[in-house]
Amino acid sequence: MSTLTMDKQSRLSLGNKKKKRANSFKRTKKTTLSSYKRKSPRSLTGIGQIIVRTIMTLLLLSFVAALSVGMLYGYRYITSNPYFNLTEIHVSGNTRLSYSDVLSNADVALGLNSIDMNVGEVESRLSTNPWIQSVTVRRELPNRLRIGIVEKVPAFWIRQGDGLYFADANGKVIAPMHPGEIASLPVLSVADNLNDSQQVLTGILQKMAKKQTPFTQNQAAWIKLTSAHELEIYLDGHAGGQGLTVKLSMDRWEVQLERLKVVWRDLMRRNEFDKASIIAASGDKIWIKRRPVPAKG
Incomplete structure (x- = not known):
């Protein structure tokens, strides 16, 4: 009875050791494979991201360049289109200064393209006149300009x-x-x-x-x-x-x-x-x- 028991235990131990070695080999293999599987996609994904980003950047730059060119041609078309040329210039608030004085100081005239005209510069030119206390210039598209003046009053x-x-x-x-x-x-x-x-x-x-x-x-x-x-x-x-x-x-x-x-x-x-x-x-x-x-x- 004793001998049989020992043989069984020996065979059991041997079996367990083999199983352990087999399991250890499997875990090691799985670990190696899983490590390979995890690292390879990451490496490929990083390269792919760089390529995608480069392509997207090139596409964005191409889009911006195309948009800029389109806007430039659009601006040139609008500023040369006679539809936006001034046909009316209204001046109010002037008593000492004549209508022609105001237009001369403002450097504006009928036929000037209203889009191409800088309203801020017109106001700035008029403000240099010593008789003008304040001025507002308003553009009314497509072809009208309004100039409002407050003159200084001599006492x-x-x-x-x-x-x-x-x-x-x-x-x-x-x-x-x-x-x-x-x-x-x-x-x-x-x-x-x-x-x-x-x-x-x-x-x-x-x-x-x-x-x-x-x-x-x-x-x-x-x-x-x-x-x-x-x-x-x-x-x-x-x-x-x-x-x-x-x-x-x-x-x-x-x-x-x-x-x-x-x-x-x-x-x-x-x-x-x-x-x-x-x-x-x-x-x-x-x-x-x-x-x-x-x-x-």
Whole structure:
């Protein structure tokens, strides 16, 4: 019994060892085959991807090149097609500048291709004109152009050297006055180093525009902001051309203007207005300088 048992165990062990070696060989073979199968496709896929990417890149470049050429020919066709040539140019907002002045400054004309025209450059050219405050240019396809202008409004003349210049309500020079130009504007003179000159100037002009002064801007021959910190206005048509000067302190000019209006009305009521050559405010008082009585011959 013992011998039989040992033989069986020996045969079993031998069988197991053979099976183990066989299984080990199979696993090794499977592993080698699976490794080969895994590595080979990866290597082939990498090469394939490079080829595919190269082809796609070439196709994309070819497409872009073809598209660019097509767009270039399309642009040339549109910009040479008479269907888009300007047949109407509308200009609005211009009073001082004529229609031809605007078109000349803009460098546009009928027949110009509206697609080929650069709207930004047109606006830029017009903006260089000293009389134009702002401008908008709008293209209306196929053949219309609209130019809207806001012009600067002159409020004064200013002397600079031997020349006379137009200036706006802030006293800023616009452009020189040329022979033949006609305008009824007061001459403005502003002393140096006056910090509040612009505020006072704007304020008195607003009062005149709203008819809150006993005189108008058109009646003023000149307006001065002096180094003595006074606002002086000369009315050359007063008393049959004899003239009247109004003086207000710049720091209290609004209060003094209201008092001056009371004195003004009183002089008119008493028929003594034409006898005054200067009406001035000093502190809380208004004083009047009468013009000399002409000597009897």
